Amino acid sequence: MGGGRVDVVVIGGGPAGLTAGIYLGRFLRSVVVLDAGNSRARYIPASHNCPGFPHGIAGEELLERLREQAEEFGATLVRARADGLEQVAGGFEVAAGGTSWRASKVILATGLADRLPDEPWAEEAIACGALRLCAVCDAFEARDGRVALMGPAAGLAGHARFLRGYTAQLAAIPTDRNLELDEVDGMRALGVEVFAHGGTMGFDGRRCRWRAADGRVSAFDTVYPYLGYEGRNALVADWGLEAGEEGELKVDRYQQTARPGLYAIGDVVSGLNQISVAVGQAAIAATHAHNSLPFVPRT
């Protein structure tokens, strides 16, 4: 699997990391992209808000195109999980399964891990759009359908407001407690049906079905679970870097963390977890990294 000295190691090969690989390759820098192969984008049945794809593109196909483009311009892609990151003289040492790379700069593009409903059918329901994880991404496709949002009671109102702009048939299902009376009033004023806490969600292969505690069953075209996520920042968890509540790393306007030479891009950073944000941050980080590496005149 190689190893050795390179200008930049990118950790994570989703849209953010692969875009950084494309830019650095085109800056004629040596770059290795390590990827554990678990991109959130692989869940996307078809994205319709990815610029340049008016008829949509599946997440897997987008990843394949980005990998091809990164390799085309000289990035080395390695399928491996980085299991060690250390600061050393002149840069960083990155380890993955017994191999290590020394790099002047490291770009963390490790993404985040969604908390999915703890159901064996969750991934199948995501694949057919019965379960959706990102209203900014695809509420447009769910518009005017029968939609449920489920999650902790305290967060439901804000999400309901966003989704109510897309459908008049919206239901809210609290996963931790019943809504208080004033919360119920707020939802009803918004035209949102409120369910009691304490039923179970099932999936019939096409649609999700909620069985309430009293036995009544309601079918939904789309369910949005809001169960949160965790930033995948384990490699730097004990580096004392500033992070938000869900582990998202804080960076400066060049995507650099408080450790010079260590950048972070994409969902591991962003509050707006979107492909277009991830690739924009990749362009910024890769350009700054390139400009701060030693100048190499062409011979």
Ligand SMILES: Cc1cc2nc3c(=O)[nH]c(=O)nc-3n(C[C@H](O)[C@H](O)[C@H](O)COP(=O)(O)OP(=O)(O)OC[C@H]3O[C@@H](n4cnc5c(N)ncnc54)[C@H](O)[C@@H]3O)c2cc1C
């Ligand atoms: C169901 C669903 C639908 C979505 N739809 C859309 C949409 O329509 N439009 C849109 O803009 N966005 C959409 N998104 C969000 C989009 O997928 C993410 O914003 C995007 O994938 C973020 O890219 P990223 O590169 O930061 O992270 P990721 O794509 O998650 O990639 C991170 C990569 O890093 C790897 N990694 C993690 N740790 C390590 C390690 N230690 N060593 C090596 N590799 C590691 C992971 O395996 C993964 O491959 C959707 C997300 C989901 C879940």
